[in-house]
Amino acid sequence: DADVTQTPRNRITKTGKRIMLECSQTKGHDRMYWYRQDPGLGLRLIYYSFDVKDINKGEISDGYSVSRQAQAKFSLSLESAIPNQTALYFCATSDLDRGPDTQYFGPGTRLTVL
């Protein structure tokens, strides 16, 4: 969905490096989420934000941090990347007024940590 964009789409990095994944949306939604997808494990929630001043930890927040710079931007950082953070990362958005559970996903960022 072009309304939710993620940069970069692919990234290869080394253990110990700091990495930032960015998400932008033009849908005007108030809620944003970061998930990681691993084969056989499905999607797991890392962090979520219901508005600019609201940040919440998800199921697997250790080793990650986020920043909600504006309603339209939500960034995920790996302060010191490790190999088991190799995964496909998705940003998603939703809107309380139009159905908070209908989430719109970005195309994903494939991250490889060597």
Next chain:
Amino acid sequence: AQSVAQPEDQVNVAEGNPLTVKCTYSVSGNPYLFWYVQYPNRGLQFLLKYITGDNLVKGSYGFEAEFNKSQTSFHLKKPSALVSDSALYFCAVRDGYSTLTFGKGTMLLVSP
């Protein structure tokens, strides 16, 4: 804690045949249930949801799902499969004000 189980890693069906992708759930309150689909190299797309009301829910692309409270299930169905339905399907659940919990996903392969 809420959870979702998708007991089949993969479902194979011939084009034109009916398909079922299974999902069972566990929540402490009333369930809100969802199906999402992921096509290759794409993010997830919303298919349908059950919040309340009729147990049979109709969604996008001809899919439907049946909520069964006694069996705590929410199976995804389609009367006639298409090759283009081949994708990874995720069931998700939440209760109250919690966030969505996704299942591990089921790969649907529809053969010509």
